[in-house]
Amino acid sequence: MKNILDVDGHKASVSFDPEIGLIRGEFLGLNGGADFYARSVDELLSEGRKSLKVFLEMCAEKNITPFREFSGRFNVRLAAEVHEAAVLAAAAENKSLNEWVAEAIEAAARAA
Numbered sequence: 001m002k003n004i005l006d007v008d009g010h011k012a013s014v015s016f017d018p019e020i021g022l023i024r025g026e027f028l029g030l031n032g033g034a035d036f037y038a039r040s041v042d043e044l045l046s047e048g049r050k051s052l053k054v055f056l057e058m059c060a061e062k063n064i065t066p067f068r069e070f071s072g073r074f075n076v077r078l079a080a081e082v083h084e085a086a087v088l089a090a091a092a093e094n095k096s097l098n099e100w101v102a103e104a105i106e107a108a109a110r111a112a
Helices: 041-061 080-092 097-111
Strands: 004-007 010-017 022-027 035-038
Touching: 004 022, 004 041, 010 041, 022 041, 035 041, 080 097
Parallel strands: none
Antiparallel strands: 004 010, 010 022, 022 035
């Protein structure tokens, strides 16, 4: 099951909050928090649109970039055995470790 909701091209993670009995959405990739609650998926989409609109308006007022920027670089720490296995798997496909990892992450991200 995927707990990602697309609200007008913006991704939000979705979960159920049993304490209040509502579905909760939270936008991903923002420079701040924008969450929203509802009882149904249709209502959640509507509340998501409202929440994102308010967030974007506040960012504009405060001259804040609303969306996180990504450099395309990050470090990963692995167990030595996993690192070795990844290097060997990449070499077996005649790829650099970076190419191999980038392709694996891209495939996983597209499936998400």
